[in-house]
Amino acid sequence: MNRIEIQYFAVLRERAGTGRETVETAAATAAELYDELATRHDFGLPRGMLRVAVNDEFADWSRPLAAGDRVVFIPPVAGG
Amino acid sequence: MQAFSFSSAPLEPGRYHAGIEDPAAGGYASFEGWVRDHNEGRTVERLEYEAFESLAVKEGERIVAEAVAKFGVTRAACVHRVGSLAIGDLAVWVGVSSAHRGEAFAACRYIIDEVKHRVPIWKKEHYTDGDSGWVNCERCAAAAHAHEHAHLHATGDFASHGHEHAAAVQHDYSRQIALPEVGRAGQAKLAAASVLVVGAGGLGVPVLQYLAAAGIGRIGIVDGDVIEASNLHRQPLYGIADVGRPKVAVAAERLHALNSDVRIETHETKATVENVDGLVKNFDLVVECTDNFRAKFLVSDAVVRALKPAVFASVHQYEGQVQVYRPLPHWPCLRCLWPEAPRDGMVGNCAEAGVLGPVPATLGALQAMQVLKRLLGLDAGEAPALVTVDLLSLETRRLIARRNPACDHDQPGEPAGVEGTSAPLELEFATLAEAFESGLELVDIRETWERMHDPPGLQIPTHLPLSALVNGYLQFPTEGRYLIVCAHGVRSLSVTEQLRAQGLAEVFSLKGGLAALRS
Ligand SMILES: [Zn+2]
Numbered sequence: 001m002n003r004i005e006i007q008y009f010a011v012l013r014e015r016a017g018t019g020r021e022t023v024e025t026a027a028a029t030a031a032e033l034y035d036e037l038a039t040r041h042d043f044g045l046p047r048g049m050l051r052v053a054v055n056d057e058f059a060d061w062s063r064p065l066a067a068g069d070r071v072v073f074i075p076p077v078a079g080g
Numbered sequence: 081m082q083a084f085s086f087s088s089a090p091l092e093p094g095r096y097h098a099g100i101e102d103p104a105a106g107g108y109a110s111f112e113g114w115v116r117d118h119n120e121g122r123t124v125e126r127l128e129y130e131a132f133e134s135l136a137v138k139e140g141e142r143i144v145a146e147a148v149a150k151f152g153v154t155r156a157a158c159v160h161r162v163g164s165l166a167i168g169d170l171a172v173w174v175g176v177s178s179a180h181r182g183e184a185f186a187a188c189r190y191i192i193d194e195v196k197h198r199v200p201i202w203k204k205e206h207y208t209d210g211d212s213g214w215v216n217c218e219r220c221a222a223a224a225h226a227h228e229h230a231h232l233h234a235t236g237d238f239a240s241h242g243h244e245h246a247a248a249v250q251h252d253y254s255r256q257i258a259l260p261e262v263g264r265a266g267q268a269k270l271a272a273a274s275v276l277v278v279g280a281g282g283l284g285v286p287v288l289q290y291l292a293a294a295g296i297g298r299i300g301i302v303d304g305d306v307i308e309a310s311n312l313h314r315q316p317l318y319g320i321a322d323v324g325r326p327k328v329a330v331a332a333e334r335l336h337a338l339n340s341d342v343r344i345e346t347h348e349t350k351a352t353v354e355n356v357d358g359l360v361k362n363f364d365l366v367v368e369c370t371d372n373f374r375a376k377f378l379v380s381d382a383v384v385r386a387l388k389p390a391v392f393a394s395v396h397q398y399e400g401q402v403q404v405y406r407p408l409p410h411w412p413c414l415r416c417l418w419p420e421a422p423r424d425g426m427v428g429n430c431a432e433a434g435v436l437g438p439v440p441a442t443l444g445a446l447q448a449m450q451v452l453k454r455l456l457g458l459d460a461g462e463a464p465a466l467v468t469v470d471l472l473s474l475e476t477r478r479l480i481a482r483r484n485p486a487c488d489h490d491q492p493g494e495p496a497g498v499e500g501t502s503a504p505l506e507l508e509f510a511t512l513a514e515a516f517e518s519g520l521e522l523v524d525i526r527e528t529w530e531r532m533h534d535p536p537g538l539q540i541p542t543h544l545p546l547s548a549l550v551n552g553y554l555q556f557p558t559e560g561r562y563l564i565v566c567a568h569g570v571r572s573l574s575v576t577e578q579l580r581a582q583g584l585a586e587v588f589s590l591k592g593g594l595a596a597l598r599s
Contacts, residue, residue: 007477009468010396019473044551048420057480058417058466072479074468075397076422079433080283080371080440 001026002067004033012050016041024052030054031061034073050075081157084140086133088163091170100155105177111185111192113172115165123208126552129162130202135346136160139329143194144556151187153178158191200332200346231383235479251339253295261283267295271341273455274298276359278351278379279329279369281305282314282440283447289317290448292335296455298343300363303327304350314437351375356382365454366390367447372424372570380405380414384492391450393443395435398472400443403448403481404464411464413492416484423574432572439471505576506591507563511599512538515590520563522590524555525549525575530567546571561586569593 007020008047016037027033030052037043047061053072054063065071081099093112100108100346117124144156150208156176165171174191178184188426200524232301256262275296277284291299307322307330322330328346335344349355360366360382368379368390376392383390387407392414394401405413446469453459468477515522524531524540527547531539544568544587548554556579564579568591576589590596 009399013399014397019470042551049422051417053479056478058482072468072477074401074466074479076373076418077372077394077399077401078373078376078422078424079397079435080279080281080369080393080396 002065002069004065004067005070006033006037006061007070007072008071010077011045012041012043012073013077015043028064030059030063030065030071033065033071034061037073045075066068082141083144083156084137084158084160086131086137086160086162086187086466088161088545091159091161091173093170093173093175096157096159096173096175100157100175100177102154103324104175104179105154106179107181107184108177109181109188110176111174111188112170112190113174115167115171117167119205122205124167125206125208126164126166127206128164128204130204131160131162132200132346133162135202135329135348136199136364138326138348139199140195142325143191143198146194147176147187147190150190151178151183153183153187156187156191158195160195160199162201194310198329198333200329236319251295251341261458262456269455269457271297273365274300274363275451275455276300276302276363277369278302278359278366278375279371280315280331281311281369281371282395282435282437283368283444284367285315285331286441286444287369287448287451288331288335289338290445291367291451292339292342292344294448294452295339295341296451297341298345298363300345300347300359301328301331302347302349302351302359303331304348314435314440316437318512320375336577342531353378357385360386360388364388365451367451368392369444369447372425373422377414381492383407384413384489386418389445390456391454393447395440395443397433397435398439399468399470400439400446402443402446402450402467402469404454404459404462406454406464409482412481412483413489415492416487417466417481419484419486423577424570436471442469442471503585505573505580505589506569506597507588508591512540512594512597514562515565515597518563520561520586520588521567522563524565525571526566540565546575549575556584558582558584560584563588563590565590565594567593568595 001024003022003024005022008016013019025033025036027036031047034047034052051074052059052061053074054069081096093110115127140158144158147153147580148156154177158172158174160172161170172195174188176184176187178187204212253267257264257267273296276292277287277299280288280301288299288301306324307318307327307329309320309323312318312320317334318330326348328348332344332346335342347359351359356378366379366383366388368376370376379390383405389407390405392403392405403414405411464481465478466481468479509518516549521542524543525546527545531543544554545557549556564587566572569590572589572593576587579587
């Protein structure tokens with residue numbers, strides 16, 4: 001189990017009801033982590049619509065996770 | 081005759097007279113503006129008028145209509161010269177016919193005063209010493225010697241009255257020139273630069289204000305919207321009296337009043353596949369300030385094609401994102417970051433989303449700052465990134481972004497998709513009753529809270545809230561003929577596109593949404 005710091009943006013923040021949380025997870029990749037959280041928070045947004053950043057750098061969904069990683073999930077926003 | 085028109089040939093008041101005759105009129109008042117031989121102590125030999133005719137005619141027609149409504153006169157018209165004029169030539173003619181002379185004089189005065197203040201016309205004076213200059217409106221005498229610049233300004237002084245030159249104040253850039261990184265050389269770079277701002281809303285307003293104030297030489301504004309009362313809390317460049325007027329026209333007026341050194345170009349249209357390349361190619365840099373994905377990706381593809389730098393931003397509730405694009409090989413475009421171009425209305429960016437004014441204002445100010453950094457060369461060594469700003473926690477984050485090898489910058493844009501049927505996606509109806517009579521089943525995809533204030537009798541029985549469709553709680557039927565309805569037609573269009581792609585042939589979006597219907 002890894003301890004991961006997570007931050008949500010925009011509509012994900014609304015659905016999660018929080019901007020950030022820390023989770024203990026067995027997820028090995030960013031994709032697995034998102035799928036786990038999407039089920040828990042009922043995100044309803046497919047992964048393909050989002051981007052993930054790990055430790056302040058955009059990453060592929062296949063990116064392996066390590067303990068202490070800071071993971072950010074970002075949907076595109078269009079308001080102006 | 082037309083209420084307002086331009087003429088490149090000499091004006092003929094005798095001919096216009098017939099255009100405003102009316103049996104109900106008891107009299108006629110007219111004003112003629114002539115070219116006089118001096119301005120600001122210099123002897124003028126001749127002058128030239130230039131106008132952005134499409135914009136100027138609309139504004140002129142509006143002024144004449146206002147005069148007719150305000151003073152209750154019978155008929156009114158105004159003709160303005162463009163082209164080269166000699167001393168004594170007629171520059172402008174106003175005529176008003178009315179039952180009573182008082183209203184005729186008042187309406188005539190109103191039209192010429194408003195035309196001078198509001199209609200975008202440039203005047204170039206040629207002096208006897210061989211010099212010439214695009215001159216400012218008479219209020220800003222000091223700028224009259226700024227020969228290199230063309231100014232958007234009100235029509236000149238026709239010697240109809242003495243004008244007070246209260247203070248000949250020039251725009252003063254000393255507080256930015258004082259920065260060692262700016263200096264006079266930096267100020268000259270800004271004055272030589274041209275910037276296109278797409279969208280004059282919550283983001284565009286601060287971008288326009290700070291770029292005009294900084295002395296950017298030429299600013300283009302693209303926006304097809306008129307000002308709505310609900311815009312003002314986040315677009316305080318506009319006032320309540322401007323509601324109903326085109327954003328580009330009001331923005332041009334206000335920015336000219338702020339800094340007449342800046343040449344403002346207005347394009348009263350939204351960015352489209354047809355016009356975007358033509359707009360982008362005439363500017364050094366583009367600032368994307370719209371509120372929809374369609375425009376953002378359109379602009380991104382156009383700047384990649386044209387090899388121009390651009391600054392993108394968008395907001396959602398209390399947070400926003402900023403991204404700078406530079407035409408360098410390793411630099412990501414919007415599509416590099418978001419390979420699946422999102423559809424408007426699908427990721428919580430509906431027209432009704434709430435926002436506090438300072439949120440787009442902060443992001444817009446950040447965009448203006450990125451523009452100045454780029455033009456002044458203060459961004460050396462900066463890696464491409466998406467910057468997120470949260471106005472509640474006051475946290476910012478710089479997320480390093482990379483070029484996506486799958487995104488082809490030689491041929492940017494979506495791969496040419498297979499277009500389905502040629503049936504239009506949108507249908508227009510004048511009233512809800514007409515829409516009901518169309519034989520299509522109306523489906524309201526607004527959220528429940530949006531339906532609470534619908535007047536009785538104007539409710540749409542079938543209700544599938546978009547949030548439930550996106551979350552998969554509700555499924556759209558796989559057959560039938562439907563008209564999808566939302567508040568402004570943005571979300572309904574995206575749902576319609578998606579249903580068409582899923583094979584539902586007879587599904588349409590109500591164009592402009594409920595807001596476009598006559599009650
Ligand atoms: Zn790209």
